[in-house]
Amino acid sequence: MPTFNDPTADAEEARQALRGLAHATMRIDDPDKLYGIVGELLAATRSLEQSLIQLGGASLTYQGRAAHDDGDLGLGAADAWAAADALRQAAQHVNAAESALDQASGHLGRIVWQRPQWHWVTVVFLQGEEADRVLDLIDRDGTDAAIEHLRGFDYGDETTSAALANEHVYDTPPTGANTRMVTESEYALTYSPTFVHVALYRSYTPPPDDATGEGDGPQNTGPAQDAANAEAARRALDERRNRVRGDGSWFTPDRITDIKRNRGLER
Incomplete structure (x- = not known):
């Protein structure tokens, strides 16, 4: 807090405030x-x-x-x-x-900033050992291979509903000073070898503000129903992600595992 009577202390306060501002303005969300x-x-x-x-x-x-x-x-x-x-x-x-x-x-x-035409929802965020495996994949086969692998965590509407429920929705994919980002089609991959984390985001177009459900009958909506839908989406998403991590090969998404089973390649 400024003292208004101690120039030395207030100069230090100003220095710290400007240092904080320099860090804070590295990312402007709005x-x-x-x-x-x-x-x-x-x-x-x-x-x-x-x-x-x-x-x-x-x-x-x-x-x-x-x-x-x-x-x-x-x-x-x-x-x-x-x-x-x-x-x-x-x-x-x-x-x-x-x-x-x-x-x-x-x-x-004089500017009226327009709302973005799309947002980004979190598909998956990995840290530690799990992120290390994807970082190794990036080093070995490139970012395209990493995106293809992480797409195995994307279950469409279930992923979107879970992200919305957890407020994991962004105007731009979150990045930091030591984070790299690449985009491919509707996906954005961010990763940091320094802090050992990897994330995949998917573009999402929000419905219009005045959008209503289809049909003329009463709509089953409201906070209670929204919460129930979000919880159901989270449970389904967790089950599917557990299958990705727990089918005997963490590094094999479940759809690839199904192919292996159908071909008799898995014992």
């Missing part, structure tokens, strides 16, 4: 937030410009007390003046940044 963020930064540059001017003034105010280590007051005074001049120039640069931010704020203020 473009509607841009206008507000830029507006806050615009106000911050005005305060920063004022602070730089005041710091330069303080350097000149105490110029007579400036000395080098050897006691040379002349050199100390020259450095104090040079520091004040550099701070004045910094304030001018911040003023230019303020003007640019003001323009950016004006442009953003």
